[in-house]
Amino acid sequence: MTSRDGYRASPAAPPREPPAWRRYARPGALVLVTGFSLYMVLPSILAVFGSWRSLEHVTWYWAGVALLCEAASIVSLWQLDRIALQVKSWFTVACTQLSGNAVGTIVPGGGAASTALSVGMLRRAGVDAGQATASLAASSSLQLGADLALPVIAVPAIVAGAPIDRGLATSAYLGAVVLALLLLAGVLAFAFDRPLADAGRVLQWLLNGTVRRKRRITGLPDALLAERDFVRSTIGRRWKAAVVAASGSSALDFVALLCVLRAVGADPRPSLVVLAFAGSKLFALVPFTPGGLGFVEAGLAGTLTLAGVTPGDALLATFTYRLVSYWLPIPAGGVGYVIFRRRYP
Secondary structure, three states: OEOOOOOEOOOOOOOOOOOHHHHHHHHHHHHHHHHHHHHHHHHHHHHHHHHHHHHHHOOHHHHHHHHHHHHHHHHHHHHHHHHHHOOOOHHHHHHHHHHHHHHHHHOOOOHHHHHHHHHHHHHHOOOOHHHHHHHHHHHHHHHHHHHHOHHHHOHHHHHHOOOOOOOHHHHHHHHHHHHHHHHHHHHHHHHOHHHHHHHHHHHHHHHHHHOOOOOOOOOHHHHHHHHHHHHHHHHHHHHHHHHHHHHHHHHHHHHHHHHHHHHOOOOOOHHHHHHHHHHHHHHOOOOOOHHHOOHHHHHHHHHHHHOOOOHHHHHHHHHHHHHHHHHOHHHHHHHHHHHHHHHOO
16 A cells, blocks of 8 residues: 555554463453352351251241242342333343343352343344443442442331341331332432432441541542432433332342241341341452352351341351342243243344
C-alpha cells in the first residue's frame, strides 16, 4: 500500500497473542485460591454434612413447608426478573434464572459466568443483550438491597428479644412482619432520597468507626442514591411491583429458615435469626468458593449457635436449609437449561 507522499507503507503487524502463561495465570490463581479456601473451611463443611445422619430426627412436615417457601421465593425472583426485563414469558425467565443460578453456585466467583449465560439465553429468546444486562443488574441490586435491609429491621426485635413460639401461625406472622418492614423500607428508599442517604451515612460511620482503614470511606450516601436511580430508571414505572417481588423473595427465604429451625426443634430468638439469615447472604457473596460454599455453612451454624440453638441442632438446621436453598436448585437449573435449548435450539 502506497501513501500520499509516495512512500510504501509497511503492512500492519498482526496482533500478538498473549503468552500462554498469561492466559492461564488468572484461572490458575483462581483455582489455587478456591482450593486453599475450601481447605480452610473444610472442617465446617464436613461438620455440616456429617449431620445428615440426624435427618431422621427432623420433623418432615416442617421441612416440607420450608421447601415450599423456598420454591415460592424463587417464583418471586422470576416475577422480579419479568418486571425488570419487561418480558411476559414465565418460561423464558424461569429457565434463565434457574440456569444462571446453577452456574453461579458451581463456578468460583460465578457472578460473571452466571450473567453471561443468562444474557446469552435471553438473547436467544429475542431479548436485546444490552437491555438484558442492565435489567439483570438492576434486579440483582434490588434483591441484594432487600437482603441487606434485614439487619436494620431486626433492631426493634433485638430490643424486644422474644423467643419464637412453636407453631406454624407464629412463623407466618413473623414472615408477614418481615415482609411488611421490607416493603416499607423499599418504598421509602425509592420514593424519597433522605431515608436512603441517612442509612448510607450511618453505614459509612459504622464502617469507618469499627474497622481500621488506611483511607476512610467517603461518598457512600451518594453511591447508594446513584445505584437507586439506576435501578429505578431501568425498571421504570413498575418499581413498586419490583419492590414487592424482591421483598417477598427475601421474606419467604427467611420463613424457610424459620421452618427449618422448627423442623429440628430449635427455639432461638427471632432477632438473632434475622441476623444469622442476613449474615448467610453476605457470606454467599464471598467469591473464593462456589456460592460461598463453606463460608455460609460456618457462618450460619456459628450465628445460630450464638442465637441460642444447640451446636448439633445448628449444624442440622444449616444442612437442611442449604439443602433446600442451595443444592436442590442446581439440578433444577440443569433441567431448565435442557428444556430451554429444546425450545430455542
